[in-house]
Amino acid sequence: MARRExxxxxxxxxxxALRGTTVHPTxxxxxxxxxxxxxxxxxxxxYRNLKRFCAEGRAVSVGVINGxxxxxxxxxxxxxxxxTKCGAVxxxxxxxxxxxxxxxxxQHTGQRIESASVxxxxxxxxxxxxxxxxxxxxxxxx
Ligand SMILES: [Zn+2]
Ligand SMILES: [Zn+2]
Numbered sequence: 001m002a003r004r005e006x007x008x009x010x011x012x013x014x015x016x017a018l019r020g021t022t023v024h025p026t027x028x029x030x031x032x033x034x035x036x037x038x039x040x041x042x043x044x045x046x047y048r049n050l051k052r053f054c055a056e057g058r059a060v061s062v063g064v065i066n067g068x069x070x071x072x073x074x075x076x077x078x079x080x081x082x083x084t085k086c087g088a089v090x091x092x093x094x095x096x097x098x099x100x101x102x103x104x105x106x107q108h109t110g111q112r113i114e115s116a117s118v119x120x121x122x123x124x125x126x127x128x129x130x131x132x133x134x135x136x137x138x139x140x141x142x
Contacts, residue, residue, distance in 0.1 A: 010038055014049045018059055019073035024080070024089035026068040062089055063119065077102065077116055083124035092120060 017030045025033075027047035034041055050071050053059035062070040062080055066087045072080075077099065079092040095101060097116040106113045123131070 010034075010041055010045065011049055013038060014046055015053060015058060015073070018050065018053070018071055021073075022091065024062050024070045024072050026070055028068065030071075060117075063117075065089060079118040079120060081120045081122065081124070083127055084121055085123050085127040085130075088124050088126075090124065092118075 013034055014030055017033050018025065021033075023029065027043060027050055030050065031041065031043045031046045034046070050059060051061075054061050054071070057075060058073075060072045060075055062072050064070075065082055070089050074091070077097045079094070079096050081090045081092050082088070083090070097118060102113045102116060
């Protein structure tokens with residue numbers, strides 16, 4: 001019994017950690033975040049639970065980026081942006097693929113479109129600033 005309670009407590013903690021961040025974390029990120037509180041938690045348990053949340057519709061997988069699967073606690077359809085420089089996964093705050101848009105598209109095509117997953121790629125704001133800084137610093141040095 002105690003074991004079971006302990007297990008569900010961890011499950012809740014994993015889900016809360018996922019929902020409490022906008023970084024679209026990997027299993028390792030969640031594992032590291034929960035380590036101080038749950039020292040006996042294993043990376044495998046975190047990963048299995050994240051996959052289970054996806055299967056249950058409590059979370060979505062953003063896909064594998066730089067060799068690691070990223071997860072999202074926001075299940076409302078939305079587009080993502082992945083930075084090709086630092087690997088940051090950001091939400092695109094635009095209603096490209098909200099339920100209303102999908103309904104319109106369904107009417108338009110006659111297909112019953114139920115979900116969409118779109119990932120834009122490019123360079124994030126902070127990497128752009130970094131690039132700029134590097135160029136400026138590079139000029140006087142040469
Ligand atoms: Zn970046
Ligand atoms: Zn997202």
